[in-house]
Amino acid sequence: MLVSNCSCCQHIPPLDYFPTCPSSHPFHCCQCVPSCHFCQQNKLAFGYCVPSCSTCPVPTTEQDGTTEPDSSETTTRITGTEDIIQFPIPANPSWSNPKLYGWGFQHFVANVGSTVIVPSVMVSVGGGGNVEKARAIQASLFVMAINTFLQICFGTRLSVSMETSQAYIIPIISIALSTYNNRNNSLDPYQRLEQFMRRVQGASLISSIFQMVIGFSGLAKYFARHLSPLASVPLVTLTGLGLYFRGFPLVAKCPQIGLPALAILVFSTQFLPRIWKAKKEIAGQVAIIFSVAIVWTYAEILTVAGAYDNTTQETQMNCRTDSSGLIGAAPWIKTPRPFQWGTPIFEAGDALSMMAASLVAVIESSGTFYASSKLSGAPPIPPYALTRGIGIQGIGTMIDAVFGAGNGSTASVEDAGLLGLTQVGSRRVVIVSAIFMVFLSVLGKVGAFFASIPLPIVGALHTVLFPYVASAGLQYLEFCNVNSFRSMLILGFSLFMGLSVPQYFKEYVFLSGHGPVNTGTTWFNDVMQVIFSSPPTVALIVAFFLDRTHTPGACSTWKDSGRYLKDKSDESEKTKEIYDFITSLGDMCS
Secondary structure, three states: OOOOOOOOOOOOOOOOOOOOOOOOOOOOOOOOOOOOHHHHHHHHHHOOOOOOOOEEEEOOEEEOOEEEOOOOOOEEEEOOOOOOOOOOOOOOOOOOOHHHHHHHHHHHHHOHHHHHHHHHHHHHHOOOOHHHHHHHHHHHHHHHHHHHHHHHHHOOOOOOOEEEOHHHHHHHHHHHHHHHHHHOOOOOHHHHHHHHHHHHHHHHHHHHHHHHHHHHOOHHHHHHHOOOHHHHHHHHHHHHHOOHHHOHHHHOOOHHHHHHHHHHHHHHHHHHHHHOHHHHHHHHHOHHHHHHHHHHHHHHHHHHOOOOOOOOHHHHHHHOOOOOOHHHHOOOEOOOOOOOOOOOOOOHHHHHHHHHHHHHHHHHHHHHHHHHHHHOOOOOOOHHHHHHHHHHHHHHHHHHHHOOOOOOEEEOHHHHHHHHHHOOOOHHHHHHHHHHHHHHHHEHHHHHHHHOOOHHHHHHHHHHHHHHHHHHHHHHHHHOOOOOHHHHHHHHHHHHHHHHHHHHHHHHHHHHOOOOOOOOOHHHHHHHHHHOOOHHHHHHHHHHHHHHHOOOOOOOHHHHHOHHHOOOOOOOHHHHHHHHHHHHHHHOOO
16 A cells, blocks of 8 residues: 555665665555565565654554455554664765765765775885885775775665775785795895785786676675575674774773773764754764864874873874874875886786685675665665675776775775764765765875874774674574574574684784694685684684585574575566666766
């Protein structure tokens, strides 16, 4: 039944990777049409077809436990605001709305940590200084913006930005050590850095082709079709929890800044909106900008006052706001150019280890995509949209290599967490954040200024944002039978192994200097180290294997794992893809 004055009946899905309910199957917000693809997908995502109205006339009669329309009776259903999912802003804000630019800048601030950490580690292990770090950070900002545009326009079309992946750090360190050992006597330090960066670029180019094959060949689609909600829980949950070392450990590097930053962030994002009800929207949706500004000013005052003058070198590096040296090393205006480090060098061993890192980046991105679709109020991401997003991610990795960022591309976990914090799921907001990245990559001094945010403040941001992604993974439990011992085994064992195995590999490297897999083949050692150092990757391998092999013939298996809620529509995948392609051409990035 279609009620003309009901806003929910006029509901349009937040994303257009997914066709709306066809006109031949009119639906009401409180009634699910079994033959409607949109209704089935929303039932899988939210438990009912579309968001319920607060007051909505629903003609119903109950017969034998079923609900059918009946014109003789009309009942009124009152749904409390705490009993339904709180959807974010469903429509794109106007370009003239100043809030849009505040939200976009907040997304940029949330991604500053990844913009700085990964390029800085890469240049440091290669033997570069602050000038080279500034160049790498500028390139990283530029390619992050381009990859975000591509992902929103042609990829998954989710409200999530792309960033450089830290999964590539292990093969990068291996390439750096190999460069030092093989060419230490014949090259000066800068030439050695260029040689190292050229090898990283060549390996990244080959790994990008590997990612595009995974995406565009349909392998990711096959995987997504067989991924049950039960196996999705460890993947998405550990995508957030697996980054725990970028949370409180960064905060504790300088407690004088980190702990106040964490306290102010929690207060301003969780308690201030409840206290300042007159400005609840502003207090909750731009609280990160004000919190970072307050704590950063406080850190600057401590630095100028000489609070760290007589402390250790490590304390000064983590606490002082002028310790990065990026502002003085960066030029005022410099446009990132392709192959700024020289012609790429291709070596088979480098490429194989980078391909393993690209596979891990794909798995971690998949977890972020699933979390983003949950936190942005979108329907569950279809397999063909995930496939397209992974293929576009491979193109992004190629762009990273061409412009000298070195690392591959992955979906931003921080950005996904910010969707849950602000409840603003508009793609236009993420587009604005990408525009900020483009301008700041060209304005070197300004970009370096924001890149010099102390890492304890960045750690406080991660401590607040990552839990939203972990919680989004736990939401998939509503589709599973958690009272089943089979479900308990799969969940518990995969989560435990996803945390325990990577911790073992990391501790082994710290104590012995090499991984537990120590054969005579360096690239094989790196492949094993990369795969088993990623918590979501290990958890997904264990959960997917157990879910597909443990009592597959039992009648309760499909219900226990939530697979019975998978899409049963007769509409073909090809029809959906054609519809989505036509829709994307119609509105592009709007």
